[in-house]
Amino acid sequence: MRRSIGSRLVLAWIVVALLASPTLAATVVRVSGWGGTDIAIVEELISRFVKPVVEKEGIEVKYEPIAEDFAGFLTNSLSAGTAPDLFYMDIFWAEPLIAAGRIEPLDDYLARSKVLHKQDILPNLLQAFTYKGKVYGIPKDFNTLALFYNKDLFDDAGVAYPNETDTWDTLVAKLRKLSRPQEGIYGVAATPEFARFGAFAYAAGFKLFDEKGRSDLSQPGFVEAFRWYTGLVRDKVGVLPADLGQGWGGGALATEKVGAAFEGAWILGFLRDQAPNLRYGATLLPKHPTTKQRGNFIYTVSWSINAASKVKQAAFKVLEALTSPEAQQWVLRRGLALPSRAALLNDPYFQQKSPEAEANLIVFRGASDGNVQPFKFGKYGDAWMRPVNEALSGVMTGELTVEKALQQAQKALDEVTSR
Numbered sequence: 001m002r003r004s005i006g007s008r009l010v011l012a013w014i015v016v017a018l019l020a021s022p023t024l025a026a027t028v029v030r031v032s033g034w035g036g037t038d039i040a041i042v043e044e045l046i047s048r049f050v051k052p053v054v055e056k057e058g059i060e061v062k063y064e065p066i067a068e069d070f071a072g073f074l075t076n077s078l079s080a081g082t083a084p085d086l087f088y089m090d091i092f093w094a095e096p097l098i099a100a101g102r103i104e105p106l107d108d109y110l111a112r113s114k115v116l117h118k119q120d121i122l123p124n125l126l127q128a129f130t131y132k133g134k135v136y137g138i139p140k141d142f143n144t145l146a147l148f149y150n151k152d153l154f155d156d157a158g159v160a161y162p163n164e165t166d167t168w169d170t171l172v173a174k175l176r177k178l179s180r181p182q183e184g185i186y187g188v189a190a191t192p193e194f195a196r197f198g199a200f201a202y203a204a205g206f207k208l209f210d211e212k213g214r215s216d217l218s219q220p221g222f223v224e225a226f227r228w229y230t231g232l233v234r235d236k237v238g239v240l241p242a243d244l245g246q247g248w249g250g251g252a253l254a255t256e257k258v259g260a261a262f263e264g265a266w267i268l269g270f271l272r273d274q275a276p277n278l279r280y281g282a283t284l285l286p287k288h289p290t291t292k293q294r295g296n297f298i299y300t301v302s303w304s305i306n307a308a309s310k311v312k313q314a315a316f317k318v319l320e321a322l323t324s325p326e327a328q329q330w331v332l333r334r335g336l337a338l339p340s341r342a343a344l345l346n347d348p349y350f351q352q353k354s355p356e357a358e359a360n361l362i363v364f365r366g367a368s369d370g371n372v373q374p375f376k377f378g379k380y381g382d383a384w385m386r387p388v389n390e391a392l393s394g395v396m397t398g399e400l401t402v403e404k405a406l407q408q409a410q411k412a413l414d415e416v417t418s419r
Contacts, residue, residue: 026060027314030084032074035067041336049327050318059314078102078306085309086318089137089302091128091376098131099379104305105134109316116320124367125340128374129302137302138323141337143264144296144366145199146359147171147286148250151279153178153185153259162260164284168200168228171286175237178259186239189252189261190232192392194385195297195375196249196262201225202295202371203288209378214417217388217410227402230395240396254278264299265338265363268356282359284366294370300340338364380416387412 033042046061054061064084066073071093077083078097089097097103110118118126121139129137147162154161157178162171175187190196198206204221217223232238241252249261254275261267262285271278285294303322305315321327328339333349335356350361366372377384391409394400400408 026055026058027311028060028062029054029086029311029315029318030062030064031086031318032064032066032070032084033088034070035065039065041331045322045327045330048330049324050321053321053324054314054317057314057317059317061318078308081308083306083308085306085311085315086303087306088140089129089304091298091300091302091374093381094129094137094302094304095131095376096379096381098136102307103136104307104309104312105136106138106305106316107134109313110135113316113320116323120342121340122342122367124298124372124374125300128298128300128376129304137304138319139300139302139340140323141328141331142298142300142340142367143266143338144298144363144372145196145262145264145285146282146362146366147260147284148253148263148267148280148282148359149260150253150256150258151281153256161281162283162286166283166286167289167292168286169289172232172237175232175259176235179237181236184257186237186258187260188232188238189241189244189246189249189258190229190238190396191241191249191262192389192396194388194392197225197229197388197392198373199262199285199295199297200229200288202297202373203285203291203293204295205288205291205293205371208373209417213378215384215413217406217413223402223406226391226395226406230392230402233396234398253280265360268335268359272356280355280359282355282362284362284369287370294366296366296370296372297375298367298372299375332360335360383416384413387416 042063046063050061070088071090074083074087089103110116118135125139125142126135129135129139149162151161159174159177162174179185179187201222204225206219206221206225209215233240239258241248244252244255244257246252246255249263250267250270252258253261254271256278271280285296287294303319305312305319309315323340325341325343328341328344329347331337332339332344332347338360345364349357387409391405394405395402
C-alpha cells in the first residue's frame with residue numbers, strides 16, 4: 001500500500017512538473033484584422049482550418065479584431081512595439097509600412113514551406129505585395145472591377161447584353177440604345193472616382209508614375225480615357241449615381257434606372273439584400289478600341305507578419321493555414337470572397353448556374369486579363385487620387401472643361417508628388 005501511495009505521489013509530481021514546465025508552454029501568435037461581419041468569418045476560419053493544424057505544433061492563436069480605424073491602429077501599434085504578430089495589410093496603405101521596415105519579407109519562409117509557394121498565388125496579386133523584389137504579404141482574397149448589367153432593361157430595349165468582346169465603342173452603342181434620359185433611364189452609372197475611371201486609363205496605356213516619380217496627366221492614354229469616361233455623362237449615356245440619390249454604382253443599379261455599373265464582387269451581397277428581384281449579369285470590362293486591352297484594378301488585402309515579432313516562424317505557420325486551399329475553398333463556397341490561389345479557378349463553385357457564381361468567375365478572371373494594376377499609389381495613398389477625383393467631378397457636373405480640369409489636377413498632383 002505504501003509503495004502504491006508513493007508511486008501515485010511521484011506520478012502526480014511528474015504531471016505537475018510537466019504542466020509547469022516552460023518547455024511545454026504554447027507559442028502564442030496574436031492575429032488581428034478589422035471588425036464587423038469579418039469577425040465571425042475569421043473566428044470560424046481559425047476554428048476550422050488553423051487550430052487543428054498549428055496546435056499540434058504547440059502554437060496558440062489569439063485573435064484580436066479592431067472595430068474602427070484598423071490602419072491607424074496598426075500604424076501606431078507598430079511604432080509602439082505592441083502590434084500583433086500577424087495582421088491584415090490593405091494594398092492601399094501597404095507601401096509606407098513596407099518601406100519603413102515594419103513588415104517581414106516572406107521569400108525565405110516561402111522557399112522553405114511545404115504547403116505555400118509563390119506560384120500558388122495569382123501573379124498579379126502577389127505582385128501587389130512585392131516591393132523591391134521581395135514579397136511582403138500573401139493575399140487573403142481580392143476583387144477586381146466588372147460590368148454588372150440589368151437584363152430586364154436590355155431586354156426591354158431589344159439590345160444585346162454587354163459581353164467580353166465589347167470595346168469602349170460597341171459598349172457605348174449598346175448603352176446609347178438603352179438610354180432614355182427623358183424617362184429617367186440611363187445606360188450606365190459612372191462614379192466620378194479614379195477607383196473606377198482608372199481602369200480605363202490603364203487600358204489606354206496610362207502609367208501612374210514616370211522614372212522620376214511624377215504623374216503626367218497629359219499622357220495620351222489618360223486624356224483619351226478621361227474624355228471617354230466623362231463623356232458618358234456629358235452625352236447623357238450615363239448618369240452620376242448622386243443624381244439618382246445614390247452614393248455608388250451598386251446603389252444606382254439597384255434602382256433599376258441604369259443599365260449597368262462598374263463594380264466589384266462586393267456588389268453581390270448588396271443586390272441580394274436590396275434588390276433581390278433584379279435580373280443581373282456580369283461581364284469583363286470593355287477593351288480599348290485600339291490597344292485591344294482591358295484595364296482593371298486589383299483590390300486586395302494580405303496576411304502579413306510584423307517584422308518585430310518574436311514568433312515569426314509560428315506566425316508563418318498560422319499564415320499558411322489561413323491561406324490553405326481548404327480555407328480558401330471554404331471562403332469561396334460560402335460566397336464570402338474570391339480566393340487568391342490560382343488553382344481554385346477550376347473549383348466546381350464557378351461552374352454553378354447562378355448569377356452570383358457566374359459574376360464571381362468574371363471578377364476572378366478580371367485579375368489576369370489585360371493591364372491590371374494594384375489599387376495603390378505609392379507613398380501618397382488617398383492624396384494622389386484627390387485631384388483626379390475633383391477633375392472628374394468638375395467635368396461630369398458641367399463645372400469645368402476637360403482642359404481646365406486636367407490643368408488644375410496636374411498642378412495639384414505636382415504639389416503632392418513633390419513633397
